[in-house]
Amino acid sequence: MRNSKPVLLVEDDSIDAMTVRRAFRELKVVNPLKHTINGEEALAYLQDEANDKPCVILLDLNMPKMNGTEFLRIAKADPALRKIPVVVLTTSSEERDVVDSFRLSVAGYIIKPVDYKNFVEAVRTIDVYWTLSELPVERTEDADALCQAHTAG
Amino acid sequence: MPCAKPILLVEDDPVDALEIRRALGDSHAAEVVIHASSAEEALAYLRCPADVRPALILLDLKLPGTDGFAFLKAIKADACLNDIPVVAMTGSRAVRDILASFDLGVAGYMVKSPDHSRLVEITRTIENYWNLNRLPTALAR
Secondary structure, eight states: OOSSOOEEEEOSOHHHHHHHHHHHHHTTOOSOEEEESSHHHHHHHHHOTTSOOOSEEEEOSOOSSSOHHHHHHHHTTOTTTTTSOEEEEESOOOHHHHHHHHHTTOSOEEEOOSSHHHHHHHHHHHHHHHHHSOOOOOOOHHHHHHHHHHHHO | OGGGOOEEEEOOOHHHHHHHHHHHHHHOTTOOEEEESSHHHHHHHHHOTTSOOOSEEEEOSOOSSSOHHHHHHHHHTOTTTTTSOEEEEESOOOHHHHHHHHHTTOSOEEEOOSSHHHHHHHHHHHHHHHHHSOOOOGGGO
């Protein structure tokens, strides 16, 4: 990804989570992968000031307790969280899920490839895209200085 | 894009528009690109029932009249249009523009380059990524 902030994976299936972790390692993605197992846990992670905010969230939809769509409704209504791009990574190809997710401003909707090689390719494509795309970095002194330099220029 | 759905390019600068169209053509020859040179023109296109719905919108931010941010607000407030992903394609790398765009729900923020090969790399990356995506079909609405 463009910066070295963590990627937050929200995934209840331990095999899928392991596959994402393996793909990150294989592709030498430097971003630490933080793993939460449902929407509720993901929100708790995001709302804890002690945790570094992720640069990108990879979100499964079908999860117990709080599913992906419910998570999106809450996260996208929260001014402190809604800027973080969320990429849905799911087995659901239901049109309802696709439309609901995009209406909630997801930055991608990818069906999990069954085959490991294709899974790695999907993670590579996600990484390349989010390395090229700018990412929202909340204001720090550096960001402010950069912003002022741009305004001056 | 799946089913060779069109891309709507919202770009007021004719040179930039030509360069982006060329880059899209070089990275994916079959692509259909609809060009709107203002946000007003883009909204009129999107709201005309006879027009083909784009799979993706590439949006310049600095536009005469309605700017890119106001366009994004209008799209996101429109229940018929708010499931179309919008990718910012702009000359601005200003932090406040990046933050404002993501706050309004862009699905990517690409900084334009005057260099053709760099621009081809950008459009190819956009296409590879969105080809992998499942996008809403017009039928589901």
